[in-house]
Amino acid sequence: MTEVVRLNAVSKVYGKGHGAVAALREVSVGIPAGTFTAIMGPSGSGKSTFLHCAAGLDLPTSGSVRLGGTELAGMNETQLTELRRKRVGFVFQAFNLVGSLTVTENITLPLTLAGVRPDPAWLAEIVRRVGLDGRAGHRPAQLSGGQQQRVAIARALVTRPEVVFGDEPTGALDTMTARDVLVLLREVVSGLGQTVVMVTHDPVAASYADTVLFLADGRIVDSMSAPAADKVAERMTRLGAWT
Amino acid sequence: MISFAWRTIGHRRAGFAGAFVALLCAAALVTACGMLLETGLRGAVAPERYAGAPVVLAGDQYARHTKANGKTKAKLLAERRWIPERIAAEVRRAPGVTKVVTEVTFPFAGFTAHGWESAALTPFTLASGRPPRAAGEVVVDARHRTAKIPGYRVVGVTAQALPSQDTIFFSTDEARRLAGRDGLVTAIGVFPRVDVKVDGALAYTGDARGTVEFLDAENARVKLISLGGALGGTSLLVAILVVAGTFALSIQQRRRELAMLRAVAATPRQIRKLIGGEALTISVVAGTIGAGGGILLGLWLRERFVALGAVPENLALVVSPFPALAALLATLAAAWTAARVSARRVARIRPVEALSEAALAAAGLPRARTVAGVLVLAGAVALTILLANLSVEAASSPVSMLTALVWTVAVVLLGPAIARAVTALPLRVPGAGGYLAHRNLRAGTGRLAAVIGPLTLMTAMTSTILFSPATLGHAAQQELNAGITADHVLDPGASAEAVRQAPGVRAATEVLRTTARIELEKYGVQAVTPDGLDRTMDLGVTAGSLDGFGGTSAAVSRTAADRLGVGVGDRLALTLGDGTPATVTIAAVYARGLGFADLTLPHELVADHVDDPRATVLVSGGERAALERALPGVTVRDRAEAAEAGTSNAAVTYVAMGLIIGFCAIAVVNTLAMSTSARSRELALLRMVGTTRRQILGMLRTETAVAAALAVTLGTGISLLTLAAFGAGMTGSATPYPQPLGYLGVVAATVALALAATAVPARFALRARPAEALAARE
């Protein structure tokens, strides 16, 4: 299987000297194409940092990150942005959308910024898939939290990226809405062959993934295939997340 | 990007309102100043009295000086330059000339007086009666047909009257006698319109004839140029500062959205373009509306200046599209500059910030800002030193504004560091509100820094504007109090001879005020009669003596002597008010130049070179009642009243600079309202967890009070430094004079404005139910 993302001995240290915090320590991992990966771990274990480094939002202190075969080290901010624009989609926990733009405009924002015309057929397809038919002209303020996350997912898909990253994409939603969004993400992977990497602290959310990677203290300490929610919860308890 | 910018502006109206208002006010101010400036440069007064003469020959009203490098500079003379009458005979022989009319002009009891010889210049014709022939006869204009002229008989009334002057005609000989300039005339009218070139006079045609007729309009024009320039420049600088502040604040408030854009797909350049596009879009709209309003403001300003006597009624405002266009361009430039500065900050927003949950506070003070702050601080110090060495008000006043502004810019740049230092102090206000305020100030030093900017600006600018004339006036007042030793002071018009005859009078000094130029530099002059001078005024002589003052002697103030590098016994070449050159010998140097004048010359030397030879009379001895009886119709003041009236009138400056103060006040309201309304979510959260409205308002009040106290301290410091330097240069003493009541007023107004600008938006924010406010997305 080809790997969309490859991290080799990636370390990230925040700050200098005495106050330095090692958020990631020598992490090496590959994310295979067309899979749904969940990253779990106690708070402060380095999940977000992992995501930032893997997605080219931040550069690691040492080690190598390859995104779809391209080495990120040595790229400047503009090159990184252009790379993200083409190859990466994002779904954040909240504040995903630009309030002044309509749903359609928010979805096509990465294309607008890249100066590329959207493909109408593809746009219609993803709008239908995320269930936003008839909402195209609405503003974010007129949508519920779940609908806003759907817009964000559609935006993440619009450039046909190699990988979609989500940082607690369901963290701000109620259980029912969260389930709908997770079903959608699962469907994106199974139906479209999209690669998705999602940070979460919720075992139920993780159970929708193909693989769960467990982070503790900046290291990948375990992984689990075909995870079930109760198994994940048990593993997390042993990592000290809920003690 | 522009259409995207437009959408963002439409959506975030509140966030952009601050910058919009600031730009609008800036455009209005710059337009108004531009109109004054343009009027100064191109304004013309239509001739009234000379309307009927195709060509008017008159003196060159400029003192011209050719420097060593060959450049010629010209400065307006304060008094009319008369021309030799023999020119008339010369012109009469010129080919094509059919008629030549000479005239003299002089003030007489509120009238502008002439000889009947010059009636044809207008032309004036008789409606009734006959021309004045004998010395005791006069003709008055149509508006004054019933007027009584003491000592003269009205023998005729003209059919005309001029709009902006009251005219009286004497017989030609009597007029020459009263004007008192042997062999000289004011002007010569030439008929018909032919090219005439003569030595000793210039030919004026068309509207240029108006400048000869209305010398005060020429003076006002020159004043408008410097006032319009200073006011326009200051408001432009204030505008850049204010606009940059509001832009920075609005960007700080949208940090998360911009970070999200960065994360999703926008390059730093695209973000800069977006911000620039927003700035340009707002400034086009604000600039256009503001420029329109500025035209009204300009008209209003002119009206005020006319009412204050600084601009003559008949000098109309030049209305053209140029000031409005210039203001629009200036507004665009200011917005663009502000956007560039703010965009530096934006480019540093890391996309990672979009993913973090907490709204991140701005990162630490960036190196570039600190460096810029320190450089500007050095500039402020340099300007302060320069200011301390300026002894001419025309230079000192604008430089003091600039000094205060540059100090303020330094404070704004170093604001975050100042805020952090101050909030680190272990001070606490009691109560829950105080506790929260303390915490908020510590956490949000960026917000505190943004708020102290305009508050400091307002305190510093207001104090400097109000108290620099006060500092000067106070020093002049002190000198007059000490220097006028006469018992009474008579307003111009009293006959000195009659005063000397009055019972009990020991000495009477006639004092004329005019100006002279030394190498084009303007100096105030008082011309005095030397007899009994030691009994009426004490100039505080520090070198030489005033004994035997007269002829071509002169006394010079210490400031002027220092500037000119001269001392007792030196000879000084000067140009009198009407352009006549004179050479004087310095007999004394004195201390009280500010209260009296920089130059003291003998009355006899100057009297023939001023337009209005009526002198103020200082009287030693005698009774007020006796003087009033001996001199009917003359105002008699005592020493204190005279000293009071002698200090300069700063009303024009106050009107003009008042606009800048208003602008600063708007900036304060702007910033505080923006800063408070952006916190509605935070306030809703506080209410959700059980904070009462009162506690929240108390918290906000405390925060603003701390900001205001800090800003007032900084602003006071800035203005004290500026005023001390101003005083050191102008008065020789570095003690500023902030009128205590005025200062308290400034502080109270600043604090009250800040509190009101916090409370009103806070109440609005608290009106929504907390759950709703929280649900509303950012």
Ligand SMILES: Nc1ncnc2c1ncn2[C@@H]1O[C@H](COP(=O)(O)OP(=O)(O)O)[C@@H](O)[C@H]1O
């Ligand atoms: N910008 C930063 N500066 C300093 N330390 C940071 C920064 N971001 C994260 N950290 C630290 O790095 C560690 C990992 O953080 P993070 O990746 O956010 O963890 P998680 O998302 O798993 O909660 C934590 O100890 C955190 O305090």
Ligand SMILES: [Mg+2]
């Ligand atoms: Mg995290």
